[in-house]
Every structure is written in C-alpha cells, then in structure tokens.
Amino acid sequence: MTHPNVQPTISKGLAGVVADTTAISKVDPDTNSLLYRGYPVQELATRCSFDEVARLLWDGDLPDAGTLDAFRDRERAGRALDDRVRRVVDDLPTTAHPMDVVRTAVSVLGALDPQAEDSSPAAELAKAERLFAALPAVVAYAQRRRRGQELPAPREDLGYAANFLWAVTGEEPDEVAVRTFETSLVLYAEHSFNASTFAARVVTSTLSDLHSAVTAAVGALKGPLHGGANEAVWAAFEEIGPGEGAPDRARAWLADALENHRKVMGFGHRVYRHGDSRVPTMQAALRDLASARGREDLLELSDALEAAMVQAKDIQPNLDYPAGPAYHLLGLDTDLFTPVFVAARVVGWTAHVVEQRAANSLIRPLSAYDGPGLRHVPARGA
Numbered sequence: 001m002t003h004p005n006v007q008p009t010i011s012k013g014l015a016g017v018v019a020d021t022t023a024i025s026k027v028d029p030d031t032n033s034l035l036y037r038g039y040p041v042q043e044l045a046t047r048c049s050f051d052e053v054a055r056l057l058w059d060g061d062l063p064d065a066g067t068l069d070a071f072r073d074r075e076r077a078g079r080a081l082d083d084r085v086r087r088v089v090d091d092l093p094t095t096a097h098p099m100d101v102v103r104t105a106v107s108v109l110g111a112l113d114p115q116a117e118d119s120s121p122a123a124e125l126a127k128a129e130r131l132f133a134a135l136p137a138v139v140a141y142a143q144r145r146r147r148g149q150e151l152p153a154p155r156e157d158l159g160y161a162a163n164f165l166w167a168v169t170g171e172e173p174d175e176v177a178v179r180t181f182e183t184s185l186v187l188y189a190e191h192s193f194n195a196s197t198f199a200a201r202v203v204t205s206t207l208s209d210l211h212s213a214v215t216a217a218v219g220a221l222k223g224p225l226h227g228g229a230n231e232a233v234w235a236a237f238e239e240i241g242p243g244e245g246a247p248d249r250a251r252a253w254l255a256d257a258l259e260n261h262r263k264v265m266g267f268g269h270r271v272y273r274h275g276d277s278r279v280p281t282m283q284a285a286l287r288d289l290a291s292a293r294g295r296e297d298l299l300e301l302s303d304a305l306e307a308a309m310v311q312a313k314d315i316q317p318n319l320d321y322p323a324g325p326a327y328h329l330l331g332l333d334t335d336l337f338t339p340v341f342v343a344a345r346v347v348g349w350t351a352h353v354v355e356q357r358a359a360n361s362l363i364r365p366l367s368a369y370d371g372p373g374l375r376h377v378p379a380r381g382a
C-alpha cells in the first residue's frame with residue numbers, strides 16, 4: 001500500500017508501460033523492425049496481397065489457396081454499400097469529416113449485424129470480415145456523395161485494393177497505383193498497442209461488443225497525433241507548395257514551424273527512436289508512383305523537408321509521411337486519407353479484440369488525485 005505522502009510514479013501517456021502480451025505483432029525499436037505473426041512487414045508488403053495479410057493477422061498463419069479463395073468470395077459478396085447505412089450517411093451534412101462518416105457507419109453496421117451480441121471467436125471473425133468488406137464503399141461514398149457523384153457498383157473482377165480505388169475514383173486504377181495502395185494497406189494494418197488499438201482493447205475489456213470497440217478505435221485514430229497525421233502531412237505540402245523552388249520553401253517553412261513550436265506532422269514516434277521500420281518500403285512505393293506520374297517535384301519537396309527536420313531536430317519521418325503524398329497522387333481527397341487508414345487498421349483492431357477477449361482482464365489503471373483537498377457543501381436551509 002502506498003503511503004499517503006509518497007507520490008506514486010506516474011507514466012504520463014503510459015509511456016514505457018508494458019500493458020499486456022500480444023502474439024499479433026512485434027514492434028522492436030532496437031532492431032527497427034516490425035513483425036506480423038513473425039513475418040517481417042517488408043516481406044509481406046512486397047510479396048503478399050492485403051487480404052492474405054488480413055488472414056495472417058486474424059488466423060495466425062498465411063492462408064492456403066482454398067482458404068484465401070473462399071475468403072475472397074465472401075469479401076466480394078459483401079462489398080456493396082448497405083442501403084440502411086447509406087440513408088444514415090445521407091442525413092449527415094456533406095461538410096462532415098469523412099472520419100465522422102466512417103465512425104457513424106461502423107456504429108450503424110454494428111446495430112444491423114445479426115451477430116452483434118455474439119462474442120464467440122467464430123462470430124467475432126465473421127463480423128471482422130464483414131467490416132473489412134464493407135469499409136471501402138463507406139470510405140468511397142464519403143468522398144463521392146459530397147461531389148454529387150454516384151458510388152460506382154463494386155467490380156467483382158478486381159481485387160480488394162483495385163476495387164477500393166475504383167470505388168473512390170470511378171476509374172480503373174493502373175498497376176502502379178494498385179501496388180502502391182496495397183503496400184500502404186499492408187503497412188497500416190497493424191502496430192501493436194498504438195492508441196487506437198489500445199482504445200479497442202479497453203472497450204473489449206469491459207465485455208462490450210466488437211463494433212463498439214472499432215467505433216472507439218476510429219475516434220482515437222482521427223487525432224493528428226495518430227492517424228490524422230497523414231492528412232496533415234499533405235496539408236503541409238500544400239502550404240509549402242510543390243514545384244520549382246520547393247526545397248528552399250520547405251526549409252523556410254520548417255524553420256518557421258519550429259520557431260513557432262509547431263509539431264511537424266508525419267515526424268516522430270512514441271516507440272521508434274531511430275526511424276519507423278515501415279518508412280523505407282512506403283517511400284520506395286511513393287517514388288515509383290511519383291515517377292510514373294511525372295511528379296518528381298513531390299519527391300524533391302519530401303526529401304528536402306525530411307533532411308531539414310533530421311538536421312534541425314534529429315527526428316525521423318513516420319509512416320504517415322510518405323503515405324500522405326502517395327494518397328494524394330492516388331486521387332483521394334485529403335480528408336479521406338485517415339478513413340483509408342481505418343479500412344486497413346480494422347484488421348489489426350479486430351485481431352486485438354479477439355485476443356483481448358480470449359484472456360480478458362478489465363483495463364482500469366489508477367490515477368493520483370491532485371485536485372482540491374476535502375471540503376464540504378455548507379448545509380442548506382429547508
């Protein structure tokens with residue numbers, strides 16, 4: 001028992017606290033590596049499709065051909081936007097942030113799911129699959145409805161990533177676009193006890209349902225210190241202005257931002273201290289895409305800002321830094337970047353929901369009270 005005059009040690013932001021075990025992924029800042037169920041994420045991103053990686057994260061092993069084909073059939077069958085979700089979204093103002101649209105849609109999907117209250121592992125995985133299949137249409141609709149565009153019918157002849165881009169842009173994507181997008185989805189899919197995943201685990205620990213956990217996770221991901229940073233990265237690129245003279249402008253912009261104590265989004269990480277393990281793979285994908293689109297000017301801006309940040313603060317970019325400009329080149333509106341992150345991270349979140357439930361303990365830390373001392377409400381007259 002703590003003596004009343006001895007202050008307990010506070011771990012602000014739970015920094016450095018090991019809250020539980022997980023077998024889903026390993027983030028190792030010493031070796032600057034990230035493993036999904038034991039596989040290096042770089043190998044998964046360059047050799048596997050996103051739906052294979054989803055099965056790996058959920059099931060613990062890469063799927064065999066039969067398992068993958070059956071999953072793909074179910075995913076294709078679940079792609080259409082549910083009319084009841086569409087009606088709720090249509091009632092939201094077109095000015096609503098797409099993250100609010102997605103958060104609302106996940107909540108509605110939970111209320112509609114026939115297995116909403118069934119928390120057996122089989123039901124949890126079935127619900128996770130349904131969300132996985134449903135989210136691209138929700139994200140795409142968030143962009144298209146405010147442009148007055150119809151949502152195109154899902155394309156059964158396209159894989160998950162290609163169909164997702166088709167739904168957003170209404171155009172069949174080329175190979176480099178699909179590869180870049182799929183790489184980003186694999187890299188975004190899972191990252192141990194990050195803030196949004198931890199939010200999902202906290203909700204699950206009360207024995208609440210999977211959709212409630214995912215709804216909370218969407219809310220946590222929205223913030224610019226977490227998933228919202230990919231959108232903020234592109235906003236900074238626009239402020240600087242790509243094109244002729246961008247490297248000089250980037251250096252001046254950074255000097256001004258640091259002088260004004262502004263956080264530079266897309267840089268820094270709570271766990272990695274020497275750079276984010278996922279960045280080289282995403283940067284290579286961005287380079288391929290930018291070259292294919294004749295947008296080397298974006299690479300010049302990106303390289304100049306990164307070099308200036310490393311020189312000024314010795315702070316390295318995180319995954320959101322190359323993902324932001326890549327998503328812009330793929331035709332996504334800036335505020336659609338974090339919703340795309342949702343569609344990828346839903347795999348990690350739901351894998352953690354299942355893991356948390358399998359060995360549950362209510363997550364409830366302590367706090368050290370530092371408010372006013374004991375005082376009393378004066379007695380009131382009758």
Ligand SMILES: CC(=O)SCCNC(=O)CCNC(=O)[C@H](O)C(C)(C)COP(=O)(O)OP(=O)(O)OC[C@H]1O[C@@H](n2cnc3c(N)ncnc32)[C@H](O)[C@@H]1OP(=O)(O)O
Binds near residue numbers: 225268269319
């Ligand atoms: C997929 C993801 O979610 S990755 C993270 C995406 N988030 C961002 O890109 C937002 C920008 N980055 C940040 O705000 C931080 O680096 C975080 C929140 C990600 C991690 O930060 P923490 O571990 O809490 O460290 P903290 O914010 O205390 O930073 C430590 C020091 O580095 C500085 N610092 C860290 N990141 C940045 C940054 N991006 N820009 C400017 N300064 C920074 C802080 O100001 C602080 O300096 P000080 O000690 O002089 O006060």
Ligand SMILES: O=C([O-])CC(=O)C(=O)O
Binds near residue numbers: 191193194195269
């Ligand atoms: O791990 C974190 O804190 C943030 C992050 O990079 C992620 O969630 O992908």
